[in-house]
Amino acid sequence: MLAAMDGLRRSLWWTLASVIAALPMDFTLAAPDVELGRYLSAECVTCHRGATAKSTIPNIYGLAEKTFVAVIKAYREKRLNNAVMQNIAGRLKDEEIEALAAYFARTRRP
């Protein structure tokens, strides 16, 4: 019985170890850098600050992080059309997109 438990524990460790090993090199378990997001957000604010439900430029304050990340990545990969957004998203790294998403999810429109 003890040997079986030990075996199970060992296999769990192996599973976890293999999952971690399979992760991309730059993967970290750190929370998104909200302060970085706040700095990067200055670029977004120029156009999105005054956005309303009716405006062409959408409101991004309070947007769910997953949605934010998915949309920006879609612009980065040019799956969504808008030259300005494709250009802006084009230089954002994954962790920067996550930082921005975390910042806007936590911030109310001024």
Add this chain to the structure above:
Amino acid sequence: MINGNEAIMTNLTRRNFTVLAGAALAPLFAPAVLGQGKPKLVVIGGGPGGGTVARYVNKDLKGAVDVTLIEPQKKFTTCFFSNIYVGGYRSFQSITHGYDKVRREGVRLVHEAAASIDRDKREVALAGGKRIPYDRLVVAPGIDIKFDSVPGYSEAAAQVMPHAWKPGPQTELLVKKLNALKDGDTIVMIAPPNPYRCPPGPYERVSMFAHVLKKKGHKKSKIIVLDPKPTFSKQALFLEGWEKHYPGMIEWQDPKMHGGIKGVDPKTGEIRTDLANYQATLANVIPAQWAAKIARDASLADQSGFCPIDPENMKSKMDANIFVVGDACIPGDMPKSAFSANSQAKVAAMMIGGELGNARTFPARYSNTCWSLIETDDDVKVGGSYEPGEGRIKATTTFVSQKGEPAELRKQNYKESVDWYTSIIGDVFG
């Protein structure tokens, strides 16, 4: 006022400091300026560059820095979107903004002209004689017009032949003259040489002239553009749009066609080129430009007439205590635009936060988009992303509208530009 800690920070590279701050060493650094009350930031110019720096430093450092904004005008009319006013799409009031919100946020407003900068004493002298000390100074006064770059033109002549390249009464005069035109009259625009404020601006303005004349039912009126440049911003898009919306109305001449602009006579309305003379009912003369006098007088400009900056932080190359943002600086690959000024201001504000408030700093990044309206719902855009590189602010990626785009996309562009205007006004004026 420089203490040891500041010297250490100055010697650290930006990236190193970010790493150190990230490693929680930041508390070891005392605020950059000590012993004289709060550190003092003074900003000269309340436009999209200066207004943004003042608001961002005040907001980001939560009152830890004493921020003074020197702007002679109590109401600021934006040069950006002034063409939309010329075209009759917006009122003058809608492009004019006050500083009440900025003041309420805690920025000290001084509505007086800054007369000079004493870099040794770190003081700004106001026109009335009062002196305002600073630890860091942001110079964002915009451009001055080089009146004598067009022979016969002068500040007095601008009352007859408006340049309207600095917003306010000049823009209103231009619109008054435009609206008084009769069918068969001629508008002559003298376009400016590079570098100048708002590269597509003269051509958007020509489009707005044409829009007004077309709307008034003019069949015989002409618009002649005499350009000292062989090419101009968004040229293919404007030429296509002019042909589409205003066939036969606009004639753009490059130097090969006019042979050189020889001068103007404000008394007769005559404009002379090497090859022809034109009688203008409305002359819009946009001369060459350079950084506003206060920046040049403080020796912040080089021989180009504009102010060189460090692309990593928007600091003047002439003085480490001074930042220059907006049209007065040499922005590398960025155009002189409100969007650029606002973007540069945010980098400067972050760096000032690091120096005066011990805030965390990040690598500089810049961006720009310029929208231009050619005719109702036909709007084109150009823009890019920028970063420090090869000693200047360097374009990393750019985009521009394409010829023959669907009408719906062009309409969308205009709506976007209107939303942008709302947002950037909030960013600058609160």
